[in-house]
Every structure is written in C-alpha cells, then in structure tokens.
Amino acid sequence: MSEQRLRIAIQKSGRLSDGSFDLLKSCGLSVSRGRDKLYGRVQEMPIDILLLRDDDIPEFVADDACDIGIIGQNVFEEEILNESHEAPAEEVMKLGFAHCRLMLAAPKEWCFDGSLMLEGKRIATSYPALTRAWLARQGVNAKVVMMKGSVEVAPRLKIADAVCDIVSTGATLDANGLKPVATVFESEAVLIRNRQEFSPEKQAMFEALLKRIKGVMTSKD
Numbered sequence: 707m708s709e710q711r712l713r714i715a716i717q718k719s720g721r722l723s724d725g726s727f728d729l730l731k732s733c734g735l736s737v738s739r740g741r742d743k744l745y746g747r748v749q750e751m752p753i754d755i756l757l758l759r760d761d762d763i764p765e766f767v768a769d770d771a772c773d774i775g776i777i778g779q780n781v782f783e784e785e786i787l788n789e790s791h792e793a794p795a796e797e798v799m800k801l802g803f804a805h806c807r808l809m810l811a812a813p814k815e816w817c818f819d820g821s822l823m824l825e826g827k828r829i830a831t832s833y834p835a836l837t838r839a840w841l842a843r844q845g846v847n848a849k850v851v852m853m854k855g856s857v858e859v860a861p862r863l864k865i866a867d868a869v870c871d872i873v874s875t876g877a878t879l880d881a882n883g884l885k886p887v888a889t890v891f892e893s894e895a896v897l898i899r900n901r902q903e904f905s906p907e908k909q910a911m912f913e914a915l916l917k918r919i920k921g922v923m924t925s926k927d
C-alpha cells in the first residue's frame with residue numbers, strides 16, 4: 707500500500723456499518739462490500755478502506771495501521787480512559803448516526819431513588835472504565851464486573867446486582883427484568899484520526915474528505 711493513500715477503517719458489519727458506508731457514499735466514495743474482504747478500494751481516489759471489527763478500530767488508528775476511522779464514541783472513550791498507546795488517536799468530529807446510550811439499569815422491583823443506592827453493589831458491564839468514571843462522579847463506591855457480552859443476564863445469574871449497558875429501545879432490559887435508571891454516556895459515531903502529521907498528499911485528501919463530510923452533514927440538518 708502506498709504511503710500516500712489515505713487509509714480509512716470502518717466496521718465490517720454491525721450497527722455502524724450502514725451509516726459508515728452511506729456516509730462515504732454520500733461523499734462520493736463508493737466502496738464495494740465484499741463478504742470476506744478486508745480491503746475496499748475507492749475507485750479513482752487514493753483511498754483504501756479497511757473493514758474491521760469495531761473494537762479494533764481505535765487501536766488500528768492509534769497504532770498508525772490506519773489514518774482515520776469511524777467508531778462509536780462509547781468504544782473510543784472507553785479506550786481513551788484505558789489509554790496505553792504512545793500516539794493515541796483523537797476525535798475529529800461527531801457524525802450524527804448510531805446514536806445510543808450507555809445506561810445504568812436495575813431490577814424492576816428496585817425503587818431507585820438515586821445513584822447512592824448503588825453503594826457497595828456489583829455492576830456488570832462491557833464498559834468498565836466509563837462506568838467507573840461515572841460512579842466516581844456520583845461519589846459512589848461499587849464493584850464493577852467486566853463482561854464481554856450478555857451483560858443483561860448478570861443479575862439473574864447473581865453475578866451482579868445491576869448492569870451498565872448500551873440501550874436503544876429498552877426491550878432487552880425489559881425481557882430480563884431490568885429497567886434503565888440513569889444515563890452514564892450518550893454516544894454517536896465519531897471520526898477519529900491518528901495524531902501524527904500526514905504527508906502533504908494525505909493531508910490534502912483528508913481535508914477534502916472532511917469538507918465533503920461537513921457538506922453532507924449540513925445538507926441533512
């Protein structure tokens with residue numbers, strides 16, 4: 707891959723994918739969505755698209771395997787709080803899609819009257835850093851239990867008393883006897899970039915793309 711090509715990381719398939727492909731398409735970059743493909747090339751433009759699992763995107767961008775990426779702010783902020791990279795990525799702009807909330811959810815039978823109710827409790831989450839940061843802001847001491855998935859079953863299995871999870875409709879929580887009680891983090895898709903200086907060609911391509919993204923976003927308002 708040439709040094710001069712702008713490398714963009716997006717989620718291969720999942721809740722960020724349609725929005726990411728649509729945004730690039732609106733910017734005039736048509737990318738083919740092959741099933742097993744890792745790379746997508748943009749015709750007649752010095753741009754390569756890398757199709758990844760969303761969780762890998764912040765690290766790929768921070769480690770300079772990609773120049774820019776599209777990622778959920780929830781995943782990016784969690785990564786920042788756990789920061790261990792020398793050249794971390796930085797947020798460039800919000801992209802106005804994939805809105806969701808990281809919410810604290812408690813058993814329906816709890817009469818929740820504020821975060822102090824969580825004192826000494828165990829909270830299961832896939833976002834331990836964001837959850838701990840929120841608990842600290844609330845002045846609450848609680849134990850955070852890390853779970854990679856199926857967080858909402860933790861209270862039933864007595865692994866935790868409450869959960870902190872991404873919520874859109876609340877149907878999954880409801881089916882597991884839980885109710886959302888507080889918003890911990892509001893998220894949407896964001897554009898991130900590697901902090902190192904781009905080559906002049908790459909910088910020009912990046913600026914042209916940013917301008918198009920801004921144009922697409924204002925035309926939607």
Ligand code: ATP
Nearest residue numbers: 720721722759760761778780804805806872873874
């Ligand atoms: P991958 O296979 O790429 O690791 P994933 O299962 O971890 O995918 P998705 O469920 O596709 O991830 O969610 C990706 C991002 O989409 C989330 O991190 C979040 O920013 C956003 N998102 C928007 N709406 C929702 C929702 N209802 N539930 C979960 N995530 C959502």
Ligand code: ZN
Nearest residue numbers: 759760761762
């Ligand atoms: Zn993921």
